Amino acid sequence: MTTTSFLPRSAAAPPLDDDDLLSEILLRLPPQPSSLPRASLVCRRWRSLLSDPAFRRRFRIHHRRSPPLLGFIDANQGITFQPALDAPDRLPRGHFSLNLDDRYMTLGWRHGLALFFLPIPLQVVVWDPVAGVQHRLAVPPGFGFHPLENPINGTVLPAAGDIDHFQVVLVSSDGKQPRRALARVYSSETGVWGDSISCPVPLVSMVHIGEPAVLAGNCIYWLVSASNILEFDLERQTLAVTLLPAQVLTSRNRHVSVIRVEGGEMGLLVVSGFIAQLWKRETDSHGDVSWSIGRTIELDKLLPRNSEKEPPNMIGYAEENNVAFFWTVGGVFMVHLESLQLKKLPVTGIAYRYYPFEIVYTPGIGGGHEGVEVVRHLWWTRWRRYIRQLFS
Numbered sequence: 491m492t493t494t495s496f497l498p499r500s501a502a503a504p505p506l507d508d509d510d511l512l513s514e515i516l517l518r519l520p521p522q523p524s525s526l527p528r529a530s531l532v533c534r535r536w537r538s539l540l541s542d543p544a545f546r547r548r549f550r551i552h553h554r555r556s557p558p559l560l561g562f563i564d565a566n567q568g569i570t571f572q573p574a575l576d577a578p579d580r581l582p583r584g585h586f587s588l589n590l591d592d593r594y595m596t597l598g599w600r601h602g603l604a605l606f607f608l609p610i611p612l613q614v615v616v617w618d619p620v621a622g623v624q625h626r627l628a629v630p631p632g633f634g635f636h637p638l639e640n641p642i643n644g645t646v647l648p649a650a651g652d653i654d655h656f657q658v659v660l661v662s663s664d665g666k667q668p669r670r671a672l673a674r675v676y677s678s679e680t681g682v683w684g685d686s687i688s689c690p691v692p693l694v695s696m697v698h699i700g701e702p703a704v705l706a707g708n709c710i711y712w713l714v715s716a717s718n719i720l721e722f723d724l725e726r727q728t729l730a731v732t733l734l735p736a737q738v739l740t741s742r743n744r745h746v747s748v749i750r751v752e753g754g755e756m757g758l759l760v761v762s763g764f765i766a767q768l769w770k771r772e773t774d775s776h777g778d779v780s781w782s783i784g785r786t787i788e789l790d791k792l793l794p795r796n797s798e799k800e801p802p803n804m805i806g807y808a809e810e811n812n813v814a815f816f817w818t819v820g821g822v823f824m825v826h827l828e829s830l831q832l833k834k835l836p837v838t839g840i841a842y843r844y845y846p847f848e849i850v851y852t853p854g855i856g857g858g859h860e861g862v863e864v865v866r867h868l869w870w871t872r873w874r875r876y877i878r879q880l881f882s
Contacts, residue, residue: 509539512536512539513539513545513548516529516536516539516540516545517545517548517549517552518552519549521549521553521556521557521558521850522558522575522579523558523560523575523579523581523851523852523853524578524579526540526546526549526852526853526855527853527855528578530855537855540855541855546852547653549850549852550653550850550852551653553850554601554648554653554850555810556810557601557602557810557848557849557850558575558579558811558848558849558850558851559574559575559808559810559811559813559824559846559847559848560573560574560575560579560581560847560848560849560851561573561574561575561581561847562574562806562808562815562835562844562845562846562847563586563596563599563604563844563845563846563847564837564844565596565843565845566842566843568587568588568589569587569588569589569590569596569604570583570584570586570587571583571584571585571586571587571619571847572835572837572844573585573836574824574833574835581851586619586620586847588604588617588619590606590608590615593608593609593610594606594607594608594615595607595609596843596845597614597642597643597644597645597646597702598644598645598646598702598703598845599646599702599845599846599847599848600645600646600647600648600705600809600848601647601648601810601848601849602618602619602620602847602848602849602851603616603617603618603646603647603648603656604616604617604619604646604845605617605644605645605646605658607629607642607644609635609642612628612629612633612635613626613627613628613629614626614627614629614644614658614660615627616646616656616658616678620849620851625678627658627676629642629660630660630674630676630683630686632664632672632674632686633660633662633672633674634665635662636665640662640663640664640665641662641663642660642661642662643660643661643662643701643703643712643714644658644659644660644661644703645658645659645702645703645705645710646658646659647659647705647710649677649678649679652679655677655678655679656678657675657676657677657678658675658676659673659674659675659676659703659710659722659724660673660674660675660676661673661712661720661722661729663691664688668690669690669691669692670688670689670690670691671688671689671690671691671714671720671729671731672686672687672688673686673687673688673722673729674686674687675727684727687722687727687728687729688729689728689729689730689731690731691714691718691720691731692715692717692718692731701713701714702807702843702845703748704748704749704750704756704807704809705809706748706750706754706755706756706757706809707754707755707756708723708724708725709721709722709723709724709756710722710724711748711756712748713746713747713748714731716739717733717734717739718731718732718733718734719731719732719733719734719748719756721756732771732779734746734758735758735769735781737781738758738760738769738781741760741762742762743762743763744760744761744762745760745761745762745803745804746758746759746760746761747759747761747804747807747814749768749807749809749812749814749827750809750812751768751769751770751784752770752784755770755771756771757769757770757771757784758771758781759804759807759814759827761789761801761802761804763801764788764789764790764801764802765786765787765788765789766786766787766789767783767785767786767787768783768784768785768786768787768827769781769782769783769784770782770783770784787825787827787830789801789802789816792825792830792832793816793818793820793823793825793832794818794820796818796819796820800818800819802816802817802818802823803816803817803818804816804817805817805822805842805843805844806843806844806845806846807846808846808848809846809848810846810848811826811846811848812826812827812828813825813826813827813846814827815835815844815846821834821835821837822834822835822837822844823835
């Protein structure tokens with residue numbers, strides 16, 4: 491009879507006792523402002539892991555493609571943050587604010603970064619409200635400014651795969667005949683503006699001030715006139731002009747916005763009265779462009795009715811969350827363009843434009859929670875017990 495002997499083996503550590511594995515689990519918490527502060531209340535060990543700056547940076551990188559819509563920036567009277575989330579993720583009104591001494595124009599917001607244009611000193615300002623940092627950049631040569639002949643627009647975006655650096659794309663018109671659109675890109679990593687890029691544009695086209703850009707795929711899009719879209723390809727570093735659909739061009743009393751559609755591609759939201767149509771652009775193998783209507787939304791059945799029967803006014807769009815902002819007589823509403831979920835915002839008055847504040851925000855866990863309402867909750871204890879059971 492053969493006897494098989496077994497050497498003693500050290501027992502494997504429970505999964506949640508392994509810091510590396512626990513970090514990977516916590517990394518997948520929802521990217522809401524309350525997630526890390528609430529999880530830090532489970533025990534001292536979790537608190538230590540979650541307060542580590544290296545973990546918090548990994549958390550922001552992990553969720554950078556799906557940042558929550560924390561609220562919006564009301565630039566109608568100053569530059570002030572307005573919350574959109576409910577407790578415990580709700581940040582207080584005015585949590586972020588900025589006073590620019592000079593006359594300024596808001597060009598856009600993306601991933602928590604803002605871009606402003608100062609026409610008198612010919613500068614653009616990149617503002618990071620979470621870090622409390624401003625970067626002032628001189629407008630590059632060739633970008634003179636005239637509101638009608640050569641207005642300036644632009645956008646800011648994080649550098650590809652790098653949350654520590656950013657890029658600024660400025661676009662304008664040379665004001666000459668035949669007219670050409672101009673673009674230049676600034677990189678915070680190199681600290682310099684790239685070469686000038688241009689393309690011909692129709693005579694009637696001009697870059698409208700304050701019309702925010704939309705990032706879809708590797709391209710940035712601006713609605714530059716009543717009939718044209720300016721497209722900047724970040725990868726190829728090229729400019730091109732696309733004509734709006736003929737049916738949209740012939741319609742009256744309509745508001746057109748560039749948006750993202752299914753698949754992350756560029757599309758249009760055309761609002762006329764109480765009807766909103768989502769248009770999708772398609773390009774065939776020969777490079778020919780065609781447009782089709784993907785969906786029609788009856789806003790009068792979605793938004794609360796008002797006795798004045800005044801149609802809603804679209805005042806903003808959040809590209810990462812696919813949410814449109816509508817002003818109505820009854821208030822301001824957020825509408826998710828895919829699910830059609832509706833939410834009324836706690837704001838009053840008439841607004842021209844709201845700029846979305848979409849960012850993975852990780853408030854402090856140390857002495858305070860930077861305004862986030864944090865409540866110890868039994869759910870975390872149950873969640874921890876559930877994870878232990880999964881790996882037991």
